[in-house]
Amino acid sequence: MSIQKVQNNKAWFMVMPVLILVAISAIIPLMTVVNYSVQDTFGNNEFFWVGTEWFQEILTSERFHNALLRTLLFSGLILAIEIPLGILIALAMPKRGWGVSVCLVLMALPLLIPWNVVGTIWQLFGRVDIGLLGHGLASLGIDYNYTQNNLDAWLTLILMDVWHWTSLVVLLCYSGLVSIPEVYYQAARIDGASRWAVFRFIQLPKIKRVLLIAVLLRFMDSFMIYTEPFVITGGGPGNITTFLSIDLVQMAVGQFDLGPAAAMSLIYFLIILLVCWIFYTVMTSYDNDEQSNGGGPQ
């Protein structure tokens, strides 16, 4: 005996508004980019099918390789500095008392400043003639100039990003840390655990999930960084801080090479997806282990 389920397609009308919004905000623009990436145009709204030519051109271009390497290096350095530093600061923050709100407000401040303002702040801060940092270093006899020296340019950008975004990692980790019940720390004291063991076996496993979010957000953000280097260095000196995003804008808006730029956008997009997927898979692999071991009911 089987009971026929009543089918009612009216429900589709309910999701219509969302579908329309997503279509306008994401799907149609993305398809436009796909459209550009496989065609060439000489204006007058005339298009010629070129197949994968633009993709081949981008993937084999040294300019793209260099920009990609620079961006990967930048993101790698950002994660290597901001994640451990963020955890350390979160561990050092007070868990109760008046200090909590003071710390939280201080931590939130950099996050509230718009990107281009952050860029301008550091651009001025680092100037050798009038900037507090630049002039200070110069008067100490240190030869610092982010507009001429490659290393100085990188240092300035990294320092700026650490200043701007470490707070995000701190706040996420802190939220994870304060949610650990006191009894875990008590048990650790009973068990004679060292400070390191408490971190390794209690705190780190408990903040793992928020840490994953922090890593993903910081990776995506730093991999797509545009405004601040555009304001501070403009991609220079030379091409040394020309990250993928800056390169892309130069190609699309500066040179008006819409086809290659569209192909590059799609490759760029796929790389971000791929790296996020790798991070996600690696960081959650331990949870999946458990499920495949047939863990007990919760």
Place this chain on the structure above:
Amino acid sequence: MASIQLQSLAHRYPSAPDYALNSMQQSWSDGGAYALLGPSGCGKTTLLNIISGLLRPSEGRVLFDDIDVTDLTTQQRNIAQVFQFPVVYDTMTVADNLAFPLRNRGIAKNEIEKRVADALQMLDLQERANDRAHSLTADDKQKISLGRGLVRTDVQAILFDEPLTVIDPHLKWQLRTELKKIHQRFQHTMIYVTHDQTEALTFADQVIVMYEGAVVQIGTPQQLFETPEHTFVGKFIGSPGMNVLPCEIDGSEAVFAGKRFSLNTAIDNPAARFELGIRPENIKLSPSEGMPLTVTALEDVGRHVIVRGEIAGAQLSALVKDGVAIPENPRVSFDSAHINLYADDYRVASGRGDQAI
């Protein structure tokens, strides 16, 4: 293993107006099995955390074997403690969880393996030894918490903070029996916090009853039942609890509902608030003898029937064996040998057993 002494110990949490623990003087002997019994919020856990060193008392000293340990940390005191809710190290295996407190103390590898194997067997967790602790049920997680408290054999004392709260009833009996066996085998000083009287009475040689931050009685289960030193003990122990009936005093006699009960000693503080304590087990119902009882409810609890009613404005419960007929308009008489007299909640006299009322 050590004896535990508490000297003028009291504790008040910062920012709290009242004392969580009132000043107490206690001496608990080496190798004893003690149960700390009391309702939620009476200070049991606070006292336990002070003994283990997780909490520093605001007043008084804690001594282990006559050595002052008040200023020592938990690690230095060498105490094992099991908490109410399971605490496991998620990323470690079951066996590593059990080995953790031993490894932290630098115990030799083969000794660790031996003790972990013992603990796994005792807790019936051998098959899960190499599973990650995270994947276990709440029962098994609590077993691990218990196991971590029991693997260390050289501890001064083992403290249990309502360790079987989350455990299934049938497993509770089994684990409680295991704990008793462990106590008999290793003669650890064990302190077991619970609000469950059955658990306290079956586990411990001596039960410490706490009420509103104070120890109101220490005694064997039988003493707690027969001569509760405080009306709270009488009400808390036994099911239903002791009847507490307001009464008057006349020389060495207590007067309740017109009846006079002789006491074993004369009372000399007539200003106090006096109450008679009588267990439901020691009340006899009959159709003709004694004081009239207005029955308000009957509860069948299996082997007994609880008769609830009113007598001279006071609530009274009596126990009648199942199958014994309950008279239509029952009258009640008290077994005067089992009467206790309380002045301002503390016991000051007992009934004399030579009279029938």
